[in-house]
Amino acid sequence: MIKKLAITAFAGLSALGFTAISAAEDIIDYGNQCAAAIAQIPAFNCLDGEIIPITVGGKTPDSYFPGMDCDRPSLLPLGPESDGQCVPFSRALLISDDNAQITALCRQKKIRTADSPYFDEIDIIAHDVVTGSTCWFQAEAKDANGFDATRVPPPNEVSPPPGHVSARAFWNSPEKTASADCGDCHDSDPFMYSPFIGQVWHQVPTDPFGWYANDIGEAFRKWAKPKSITTRGNTCIGCHRIGSEFTCRQGILESAGVIHPQNGDDWALDYPGSHWMPAGNFHSKEAWDTIYKKSVSDLASCCSNPDQPSCQLMPITGRP
Known part of the structure; x- marks a missing residue:
């Protein structure tokens, strides 16, 4: 689904x-x-x-x-x-x-x-x-x-x-x-x-x-009204938003190889298969860490505590 x-x-x-x-x-x-x-x-x-x-x-x-x-x-x-x-x-x-x-x-x-x-x-x-x-x-x-x-x-x-x-x-x-x-x-x-x-x-x-x-x-x-969450200069939001619900709780961690998928084989558990953001990831592990690791960490921190001064939240809405 x-x-x-x-x-x-x-x-x-x-x-x-x-x-x-x-x-x-x-x-x-x-x-x-x-x-x-x-x-x-x-x-x-x-x-x-x-x-x-x-x-x-x-x-x-x-x-x-x-x-x-x-x-x-x-x-x-x-x-x-x-x-x-x-x-x-x-x-x-x-x-x-x-x-x-x-x-x-x-x-x-x-x-x-x-x-x-x-x-x-x-x-x-x-x-x-x-x-x-x-x-x-x-x-x-x-x-x-x-x-x-x-x-x-x-x-x-x-x-x-x-x-x-x-x-x-x-x-x-x-x-x-x-x-x-x-x-x-x-x-x-x-x-x-x-x-x-x-x-x-x-x-x-x-x-x-x-x-x-x-x-x-x-x-x-009645569904929760999500917000877009980011930090200054965050590389993860260059292609898409980061929603404040599941994406914050789990999605960003799955995409960065922190949480492994159920029934994933060796390819899914090892780099680059384990790190599927950005889509079509072609970076070496060293390059990925340099470009994205801190951004993922910053987002995870904001997802845990969005009241931090470094965290920027904006409502995701339809056209007013």
């Missing part, structure tokens, strides 16, 4: 005739508001997405098995019922990359064949670069068999074509999706980089310094 799906700047919603989504409102209501504020999400086939590679020592293994280690495991915990963090054949699909940025991630949590139409989870992030408004959609399989994802319904589709699942039956309710607290990890901007999703990063839009607000849907408006 990333070159992988964000987002009270859209105060104009009420002026345009939209009403706030309460917990009682369902996926159709939320989908309609997101379509009006960002863009209509079309039906799509997960098999049209690009496979996210799972490699071991830089090579595609002859076979996969539960609990195996790999070069770039999924950093999002896939759960105790999954086959581990190195499950192959998840797919990413870029749906739109203009003013409306929309991407889908079709996750495999069980080992299946490359051409299997069955998946265990689908996540969509839809983001408007002009306003910063962002929407989140999630569907989860009800059992280990997964679900057929050859036609993923638009979240606001009332009546599907004959023989296809309805949006209400397919998608989680907005309240359930919000309970996953995706915005905690996606605290710097809507789209979160990791070595796993970075293999297909061209399937993911980017808006690293743009407006960003989770302002559509009552359940999503």
Whole structure:
């Protein structure tokens, strides 16, 4: 659940005739508001997405098995019922990359064949670069068999074509999706980089310094409001912001090799695989330490105690 799906700047919603989504409102209501504020999400086939590679020592293994280690495991915990963090054949699909940025991630949590139409989870992030408004959609399989994802319904589709699942039956309710607290990890901007999703990063839009607000849907408006945190002359914020939630607590430490990924193999645990920021890191270890080590340390210190005089915090918001 990333070159992988964000987002009270859209105060104009009420002026345009939209009403706030309460917990009682369902996926159709939320989908309609997101379509009006960002863009209509079309039906799509997960098999049209690009496979996210799972490699071991830089090579595609002859076979996969539960609990195996790999070069770039999924950093999002896939759960105790999954086959581990190195499950192959998840797919990413870029749906739109203009003013409306929309991407889908079709996750495999069980080992299946490359051409299997069955998946265990689908996540969509839809983001408007002009306003910063962002929407989140999630569907989860009800059992280990997964679900057929050859036609993923638009979240606001009332009546599907004959023989296809309805949006209400397919998608989680907005309240359930919000309970996953995706915005905690996606605290710097809507789209979160990791070595796993970075293999297909061209399937993911980017808006690293743009407006960003989770302002559509009552359940999503309850998410924590992240801040951007930095220090003077910090090299880590040259390409993106550092969010004050998960990125501060853990993300910067993962990217600097301080925290190792679950099911990471020797390549993932050793330099340069262990240090995956900046993206595409080509530096020697000595050069990396010279350029980035103090900046990471300064950020970690501010994340622990943001009241220090050296720490600079700015709210991350949508367009006023």
